[in-house]
């Protein structure tokens with residue numbers, strides 16, 4: 482007989498190779514006793530079947546157990562019930578497939594010892610044919626075709642196995658869809674100091690100052706948006722400089738997005754999203770503490786140093802009828818890191 486690498490193999494009998502004598506070969510009970518073989522087959526099928534049940538249990542637990550349920554587990558302490566059950570069911574599903582495969586190989590697959598004599602590697606046509614023939618023989622000997630219950634339960638277990646991986650994708654949250662392109666800034670949104678919520682008038686900002694700000698009624702808007710991303714995306718900084726110091730803005734020709742030298746920019750670095758509020762008033766530069774990207778706020782927020790690939794988005798501002806600073810509109814481009822930037 483020859484294997485698929487051109488190696489001559491032969492079924493070894495005790496003492497048939499004097500240089501490398503093999504220990505006596507003991508036949509397994511499943512080779513000689515059909516009842517034992519049947520029992521082993523049922524054990525393997527039970528393990529694959531239990532694995533499938535564990536996978537189903539994982540999905541049920543994921544849907545049914547609230548994440549705010551905790552239990553006390555002796556010395557381990559308080560644990561989240563859903564995590565515990567998900568871990569156990571997923572772990573058991575993997576374990577039982579592994580144990581079933583081991584049991585199948587040890588008890589039911591062909592139990593022959595062979596000697597292989599090594600030759601240079603190569604795959605002539607006849608060896609490939611021989612390999613294919615051997616594969617067919619192995620398939621027949623493994624019982625994969627004839628032991629239907631084992632085959633079906635294994636296929637069932639393996640088919641269900643990827644489901645938990647798909648289900649947990651839900652934890653990544655809703656698809657962003659269009660939300661990456663917009664923030665909660667609207668035409669007329671009043672600009673308030675970030676921490677105190679105090680609405681700002683132009684006279685509150687002296688030349689050279691920087692203020693972290695956000696839209697008024699942020700909490701109410703955030704409730705509507707339903708998550709913290711709205712707050713993060715809407716964070717801005719306001720700086721004031723002499724109007725004559727402004728070299729350029731991001732506004733189209735003929736429009737101004739500042740108000741008497743007060744400029745508003747996103748607070749989220751366009752590199753990988755750190756919040757920025759380090760301002761060098763003489764150079765009008767904004768410095769990101771994470772990787773030192775530096776932006777020239779007097780020149781449309783353009784990058785003058787560091788790894789950021791995109792300028793800081795500018796928020797168009799003006800004042801309302803009561804003299805408070807307000808947004809003219811939402812940002813005209815996405816805020817935040819540019820790795821998801823549109824082509």
Ligand code: FES
Pocket residue numbers: 750751752753754755769770771772773774787788789
């Ligand atoms: S996050 Fe700002 S430079 Fe990297």
